[in-house]
Amino acid sequence: MSLLPLSPDSTPEEIRNAEDTVPTEYGSPFDDSDADIILSSCDRFNFRVHKLMLSKASTVFANMFSLPTAKSVTDSPVFTATSDASSPDGLTIVEMVEDRHALAMLFYFIYPYRNPSLSNITELTLALRLADKFQIDVIRAFAEDTIAHAGVTFGEPERLFAVGWLYRSRIIVSVAAKATLSHPVTHAFALPKEFDDISASALYTLQDYHRRCGEAASNAIHLPATWDDLKIAPGSNLDKISGPRKRITLNTFTETYISENVVLPGAVGDYVERASALLQVRPDPSTTRDLSLWSSFQPEVYSNKDSLKELQEFIHQFENVIEKALNSVS
Numbered sequence: 598m599s600l601l602p603l604s605p606d607s608t609p610e611e612i613r614n615a616e617d618t619v620p621t622e623y624g625s626p627f628d629d630s631d632a633d634i635i636l637s638s639c640d641r642f643n644f645r646v647h648k649l650m651l652s653k654a655s656t657v658f659a660n661m662f663s664l665p666t667a668k669s670v671t672d673s674p675v676f677t678a679t680s681d682a683s684s685p686d687g688l689t690i691v692e693m694v695e696d697r698h699a700l701a702m703l704f705y706f707i708y709p710y711r712n713p714s715l716s717n718i719t720e721l722t723l724a725l726r727l728a729d730k731f732q733i734d735v736i737r738a739f740a741e742d743t744i745a746h747a748g749v750t751f752g753e754p755e756r757l758f759a760v761g762w763l764y765r766s767r768i769i770v771s772v773a774a775k776a777t778l779s780h781p782v783t784h785a786f787a788l789p790k791e792f793d794d795i796s797a798s799a800l801y802t803l804q805d806y807h808r809r810c811g812e813a814a815s816n817a818i819h820l821p822a823t824w825d826d827l828k829i830a831p832g833s834n835l836d837k838i839s840g841p842r843k844r845i846t847l848n849t850f851t852e853t854y855i856s857e858n859v860v861l862p863g864a865v866g867d868y869v870e871r872a873s874a875l876l877q878v879r880p881d882p883s884t885t886r887d888l889s890l891w892s893s894f895q896p897e898v899y900s901n902k903d904s905l906k907e908l909q910e911f912i913h914q915f916e917n918v919i920e921k922a923l924n925s926v927s
Contacts, residue, residue: 623697627704634662635690642697643690644704654707655731661691695727703727706736715743718751718760722791725764741768750776755803759791762799774806778881778923782807807880810926814880815873817922819848824859827914834904835911838862838895845869865911867893872915880923882916 622628623642632645651658684690693700702713702723715721721740728736743749745768750757754776761769782804792800817823824847829835843866847857861869871890879887898904 623701626708626710627701633688635684635688636700637690637692638697638700639692639694640696642700643684644697644700645688646704650707654735655733657731699723699727703731703736706733706739712739715740718753718756721751721757722760722764725760725766729764737764737766741766744769744772748772748776753789755782756789756791758803759789759795759799762795763791774803775923777803777807778810779879779883781878806926810880810923811877813922813926814876814884814919817876817918818845818869818873821847821857823918826918827911829861829865829911833907834898834901835865835907836862838864838898838904840864843867843870864894864898869915876919880919882920882923885912885916885919 620637620641620643623638623644627644627646629645629647632647634646634648636644636646638644648658648662652662653659695703702720705711705713706724706727713720713724715724721743724736724740727733728740744757744761750773754773758770758773758777761767761773788800840863842860843863844858844860845866847859868890871893872885872887875887875890876884894908898908
């Protein structure tokens with residue numbers, strides 16, 4: 598019978614079918630002739646490994662191998678069973694609950710070979726699960742670095758948020774939560790299945806973060822500090838845009854409340870106010886570049902190279918202002 602290509606989320610039926618197959622060797626690089634134990638995956642692949650390597654990497658393995666007999670670990674939730682049977686060369690075989698994909702990932706992390714590529718959320722989740730179960734901090738660190746250094750969310754920030762919450766990773770939760778800001782988060786959005794494994798407080802936390810970011814981004818135009826960064830030079834092309842001027846109310850807090858204003862060319866003021874409203878529901882810096890906001894400007898702005906350059910610089914500065922406002926939200 599041919600061996601079944603099981604995924605990290607193999608079903609019980611697939612595992613039962615695999616149990617009827619004849620065990621086979623996983624092969625290189627986990628086929629060393631000097632291996633002193635065989636760990637067998639639930640889909641019947643044997644990995645020839647070294648107790649010392651596994652023990653140094655994981656206290657779980659260290660405790661397992663310190664037991665007087667292999668049979669003593671049958672009470673451990675880490676293993677489905679152990680076998681007193683030996684391989685033809687006399688090595689003890691220990692049966693694991695993981696399939697070959699999971700064990701290969703685990704051993705690639707432990708041995709001085711290439712680290713596995715975590716190219717999607719399924720792979721990342723598996724790495725975090727292995728790190729958690731076998732108490733291997735370097736696997737967790739590698740998974741978190743994959744997300745933190747590149748800001749990768751695999752296009753599924755809500756799902757990644759749930760995975761980070763499940764495995765108590767502040768780094769992953771933070772990156773994922775920030776990535777959700779590029780689109781509205783409402784009570785009606787379709788929850789990934791990973792939310793079934795975490796408390797309802799996680800969803801509340803995400804929605805509350807989204808709300809607070811929306812408020813911070815939307816209110817940024819009313820802060821005096823914003824207009825220290827967003828300057829329109831007198832006499833510039835933007836300053837000369839025709840039409841009535843627009844006042845933006847600023848909030849200044851001293852010992853007494855003082856209301857001030859900044860006066861903008863009408864089209865710029867319209868853009869800023871419309872952007873502020875959109876940022877309330879999509880509090881991401883990229884929202885400032887939404888093409889729907891450009892309708893505030895007349896065609897002469899786009900057709901004039903210098904005007905267009907000034908407008909693009911203004912929007913870039915506005916994007917930085919929003920980024921700074923969001924960074925203040927914890």
